[in-house]
Amino acid sequence: xxxxxxxxxxxxxxxxxxxxxxxxxxxxxxxxxxxxxxxxxxxxxxxxxxxxxxxxxxxxxxxxxxxxxxxxxxxxxxxxxxxxxxxxxxxxxxxxxxxxxxxxxxxxxxxxxxxxxxxxxxxxxxxxxxxxxxxxxxxxxxxxxxxxxxxxxxxxxxxxxxxxxxxxxxxxxxxxxxxxxxxxxxxxxxxxxxxxxxxxxxxxxxxxxxxxxxxxxxxxxxxxxxxxxxxxxxxxxxxxxxxxxxxxx
Amino acid sequence: xxxxxxxxxxxxxxxxxxxxxxxxxxxxxxxxxxxxxxxxxxxxxxxxxxxxxxxxxxxxxxxxxxxxxxxxxxxxxxxxxxxxxxxxxxxxxxxxxxxxxxxxxxxxxxxxxxxxxxxxxxxxxxxxxxxxxxxxxxxxxxxxxxxxxxxxxxxxxxxxxxxxxxxxxxxxxxxxxxxxxxxxxxxxxxxxxxxxxxxxxxxxxxxxxxxxxxxxxxxxxxxxxxxxxxxxxxxxxxxxxxxxxxxxxxxxxxxxxxxxxxxxxxxxxxxxxxxxxxxxxxxxxxxxxxxxxxxxxxxxxxxx
Ligand SMILES: Nc1ncnc2c1ncn2[C@@H]1O[C@H](COP(=O)(O)OP(=O)(O)OP(=O)(O)O)[C@@H](O)[C@H]1O
Ligand SMILES: [Mg+2]
Numbered sequence: 001x002x003x004x005x006x007x008x009x010x011x012x013x014x015x016x017x018x019x020x021x022x023x024x025x026x027x028x029x030x031x032x033x034x035x036x037x038x039x040x041x042x043x044x045x046x047x048x049x050x051x052x053x054x055x056x057x058x059x060x061x062x063x064x065x066x067x068x069x070x071x072x073x074x075x076x077x078x079x080x081x082x083x084x085x086x087x088x089x090x091x092x093x094x095x096x097x098x099x100x101x102x103x104x105x106x107x108x109x110x111x112x113x114x115x116x117x118x119x120x121x122x123x124x125x126x127x128x129x130x131x132x133x134x135x136x137x138x139x140x141x142x143x144x145x146x147x148x149x150x151x152x153x154x155x156x157x158x159x160x161x162x163x164x165x166x167x168x169x170x171x172x173x174x175x176x177x178x179x180x181x182x183x184x185x186x187x188x189x190x191x192x193x194x195x196x197x198x199x200x201x202x203x204x205x206x207x208x209x210x211x212x213x214x215x216x217x218x219x220x221x222x223x224x225x226x227x228x229x230x231x232x233x234x235x236x237x238x239x240x241x242x243x244x245x246x247x248x249x
Numbered sequence: 250x251x252x253x254x255x256x257x258x259x260x261x262x263x264x265x266x267x268x269x270x271x272x273x274x275x276x277x278x279x280x281x282x283x284x285x286x287x288x289x290x291x292x293x294x295x296x297x298x299x300x301x302x303x304x305x306x307x308x309x310x311x312x313x314x315x316x317x318x319x320x321x322x323x324x325x326x327x328x329x330x331x332x333x334x335x336x337x338x339x340x341x342x343x344x345x346x347x348x349x350x351x352x353x354x355x356x357x358x359x360x361x362x363x364x365x366x367x368x369x370x371x372x373x374x375x376x377x378x379x380x381x382x383x384x385x386x387x388x389x390x391x392x393x394x395x396x397x398x399x400x401x402x403x404x405x406x407x408x409x410x411x412x413x414x415x416x417x418x419x420x421x422x423x424x425x426x427x428x429x430x431x432x433x434x435x436x437x438x439x440x441x442x443x444x445x446x447x448x449x450x451x452x453x454x455x456x457x458x459x460x461x462x463x464x465x466x467x468x469x470x471x472x473x474x475x476x477x478x479x480x481x482x483x484x485x486x487x488x489x490x491x492x493x494x495x496x497x498x499x500x501x502x503x504x505x506x507x508x509x510x511x512x513x514x515x516x517x518x519x520x521x522x523x524x525x526x527x528x529x530x531x532x533x534x535x536x537x538x539x540x541x542x543x544x545x546x547x548x549x550x551x552x553x
Binding site: 069 | 428435441444
């Protein structure tokens with residue numbers, strides 16, 4: 001469904017991605033993990049054309065979208081709940097959701113709204129509240145809900161669990177699974193919370209300094225000693241580590 | 250008391266005109282963070298287009314005043330909107346993403362271009378126009394005093410109120426207004442959601458130009474004389490109004506416009522008419538010193 005080939009991207013003279021190859025098949029949940037500054041957010045933003053890819057190609061459902069204007073990319077069926085949530089602070093919850101649906105025929109709006117509010121009953125209670133005054137968890141729900149309002153086939157999520165209490169994190173991950181299974185939305189998930197993310201994912205990639213260092217099924221990476229040492233250290237939910245011969249990649 | 254009432258009426262009329270222009274400054278600032286110094290000249294262009302349109306209608310033999318007014322209103326808005334749209338395309342869009350001062354310099358250049366263009370095309374001399382709407386009401390309270398409210402003043406205020414209502418409705422209730430506010434709050438996110446930001450910015454310039462065109466039409470009718478230079482001073486005052494109300498805030502622009510009109514009218518009425526501009530710009534200095542965010546502005550000053 002999505003295939004990324006030899007992708008490079010830079011901010012000015014600083015290159016952030018050095019030839020990334022990633023595939024996401026329809027129906028999958030694919031996770032990308034990596035340390036701070038590895039280039040995960042840059043990759044998701046490059047998929048949307050901000051920044052523009054320097055080299056390489058991005059193909060979505062057989063169409064080359066590498067050079068498409070950003071506002072056209074979402075019209076192809078890719079929605080993005082970006083890093084930092086980026087809720088419109090001085091617009092109500094309803095208006096934020098309406099903005100999510102700008103590319104969709106208005107005749108679907110009532111049904112879609114209903115679906116999102118069923119998924120996130122908290123948003124229903126706060127439909128008239130200004131986005132900027134929501135709690136972090138509520139903002140994250142709104143960011144995902146807003147992305148779903150565009151009827152995406154591929155959902156890009158950038159650290160949806162960031163800054164949330166463990167209970168809310170579990171709730172968010174459950175919802176991501178539901179979206180994937182029930183609404184048949186393919187998910188490409190960037191996470192720091194590697195344990196949850198790898199458990200949820202069908203397949204996963206590890207990014208180090210703008211390159212893909214490793215890939216495999218979620219379970220494989222979860223069992224890998226290097227991954228454990230680098231991304232799961234101290235994770236109390238993880239089983240005891242096997243002796244690790246090598247440090248992180 | 251009569252004298253006070255008269256200044257109040259004059260001030261509200263003038264303030265309506267400034268308020269309509271001020272909205273253009275504040276909207277453009279809100280959405281792309283620049284001061285469009287050519288905006289005052291759009292108002293001047295609107296005034297000239299109105300005058301030309303009136304003459305054209307007279308030649309065509311349309312003498313019904315309400316019909317002529319309605320037609321001129323539409324024509325002024327239409328043609329000034331084209332100018333507003335073109336200014337953004339030619340002078341600002343190519344500079345988007347360049348350093349912060351670049352569009353500002355370009356705006357000043359655009360303003361000079363427009364003034365000289367109108368000067369060459371229409372001549373440097375003041376253009377007079379026959380009063381079109383006459384009559385009014387005598388509101389004198391005491392014998393021997395004189396207070397009047399002209400039909401034209403009523404028209405100006407009503408038209409302003411009506412336009413403000415339509416404009417507020419567009420901004421708060423329609424998809425266009427929603428996309429505009431979203432773009433203003435987070436342009437990147439709006440793009441990620443599929444908003445064509447270039448179109449929204451064009452729409453912002455078009456709406457601002459339409460309102461400035463109406464102000465230009467009003468001033469043509471109200472003062473009966475226009476020249477190529479009226480945009481500069483009125484533009485500066487409307488800009489002051491936008492800053493006074495809080496740049497980026499739409500209700501602020503309307504409020505600031507009214508206040509500047511009132512200050513100017515009362516200062517002229519009670520102190521000296523020669524120093525009315527000093528009073529207005531004195532206010533600008535005071536606001537910038539004591540309340541840089543303006544009366545209704547948001548406390549955040551990230552975009553300055
Ligand atoms: N707008 C920018 N301008 C310049 N450099 C940037 C910009 N955004 C990111 N970078 C740099 O690009 C690199 C990759 O950043 P990116 O945000 O993609 O990392 P990340 O993997 O998402 O990290 P985190 O987990 O902390 O969110 C970093 O070195 C960062 O400093
Ligand atoms: Mg990131």
